[in-house]
Amino acid sequence: MTHSIFIYILIAAVVSLIIRALPTTLMRRQITNRFVRSFLYYVPYVTLSVMTFPAITKATQNPAAGYAALLVGILVAWFRKNLFETAIMCCLTVLVIEFLL
Amino acid sequence: MSKSYSLKYEENRSELVKGMRDGIPIGLGYFAVAFSLGITARAISLSPLTCMITSVLLHASAGEYAVYTMIGANAAYIEMAIMIFIANARYLLMSCALSQHLHPDLSFFHRLFMGFGITDEIFGISVARPGTLNPNYMYGAMLISIPMWAAGSGIGCFSGGVLPGRIVSALSVALFGMFLAIIVPPARENRIIGVLIAVCFLTSFLMASLPLFSGISDGTRTIILTVVISAAAALLFPRKEDAQ
Numbered sequence: 001m002t003h004s005i006f007i008y009i010l011i012a013a014v015v016s017l018i019i020r021a022l023p024t025t026l027m028r029r030q031i032t033n034r035f036v037r038s039f040l041y042y043v044p045y046v047t048l049s050v051m052t053f054p055a056i057t058k059a060t061q062n063p064a065a066g067y068a069a070l071l072v073g074i075l076v077a078w079f080r081k082n083l084f085e086t087a088i089m090c091c092l093t094v095l096v097i098e099f100l101l
Numbered sequence: 102m103s104k105s106y107s108l109k110y111e112e113n114r115s116e117l118v119k120g121m122r123d124g125i126p127i128g129l130g131y132f133a134v135a136f137s138l139g140i141t142a143r144a145i146s147l148s149p150l151t152c153m154i155t156s157v158l159l160h161a162s163a164g165e166y167a168v169y170t171m172i173g174a175n176a177a178y179i180e181m182a183i184m185i186f187i188a189n190a191r192y193l194l195m196s197c198a199l200s201q202h203l204h205p206d207l208s209f210f211h212r213l214f215m216g217f218g219i220t221d222e223i224f225g226i227s228v229a230r231p232g233t234l235n236p237n238y239m240y241g242a243m244l245i246s247i248p249m250w251a252a253g254s255g256i257g258c259f260s261g262g263v264l265p266g267r268i269v270s271a272l273s274v275a276l277f278g279m280f281l282a283i284i285v286p287p288a289r290e291n292r293i294i295g296v297l298i299a300v301c302f303l304t305s306f307l308m309a310s311l312p313l314f315s316g317i318s319d320g321t322r323t324i325i326l327t328v329v330i331s332a333a334a335a336l337l338f339p340r341k342e343d344a345q
Binding site: 002003005007008009011012013015016017019020021022023024025027028029030031034035036037038039040041042043044045046047048049050051052053054055056059060061062065066069070073074076077078081082083084085086087088089090091092093094095098099 | 123125126127129130147151154155158159161164168171172175176177178181182185186189190191192193194195196197198199200201203205209212213215216217218219221224225226228266267268270271272273274275276277278279280281282283284285286287288289294297298301302304305306309310319322323326327330331332334335336338339340
């Protein structure tokens with residue numbers, strides 16, 4: 001059986017929207033449960049950390065460049081606290097390391 | 102009376118501009134990632150236009166990749182629906198977390214549209230805003246980054262692999278640089294977050310490399326670790342009631 005690309009995309013779009021918008025539209029009260037509040041507070045940090053490493057070392061042609069970008073990224077973020085600077089410095093690190101290696 | 106977020110007010114316009122400014126680095130990173138996604142879409146012979154429409158509707162790297170793989174495999178519709186649910190399940194958690202930062206009287210359409218705008222990065226910068234989140238900030242970030250995501254995927258689909266590998270390699274870490282810029286600065290003020298990041302890096306690395314777990318996909322690994330580690334942190338270090 002062949003499937004329509006547009007039905008695939010429609011289903012994907014609807015499922016994505018439901019996942020994203022169900023809690024924001026339905027959860028109107030502040031959660032008072034301390035565990036749930038704490039859990040939700042930690043979620044973004046954990047998700048972003050888990051997605052960063054080891055993925056950053058696999059995104060580059062040479063893993064060493066990925067490790068270097070991770071180190072530089074942590075240092076720049078720690079001292080400069082700036083989104084754009086951190087992103088650019090990571091890119092430049094990879095460009096330089098992969099040029100040298 | 103609910104608070105007005107109309108752009109008639111200077112305060113709301115300035116939030117929109119702030120969001121757009123913070124959306125620029127996100128958009129640049131997106132452009133690079135979406136470019137490589139476009140190359141994947143080209144491989145299953147999607148047109149650049151279809152690819153761009155998909156990108157506007159889904160704007161999720163893992164999710165779109167999953168969809169393209171499923172289309173390529175001529176998978177059943179239900180199979181693809183489950184796959185995209187798994188690949189995007191973390192947005193459900195993020196949406197719950199985001200709902201706690203919204204004004205209780207905020208209208209349905211604001212809530213719907215803000216939910217639609219959730220991506221790892223837009224969520225990250227939005228929850229990092231102090232106090233109640235002004236929707237215009239999030240809209241500003243969406244207005245810049247989602248079109249760049251769509252443009253990147255369309256151009257990637259159109260032009261294929263014209264960028265040298267070295268450039269693609271460098272651009273692809275922009276996204277991770279942004280993640281670091283979101284998670285690292287709070288670790289200066291809160292040591293628990295610093296320890297948490299280290300634990301996440303270690304467990305994520307182990308889970309990706311140990312033979313027992315290495316068959317688990319990146320998306321599933323993210324969900325499992327997010328739930329387990331966040332729950333453990335919430336049990337061990339519950340937040341004080343008055344803390345933001």
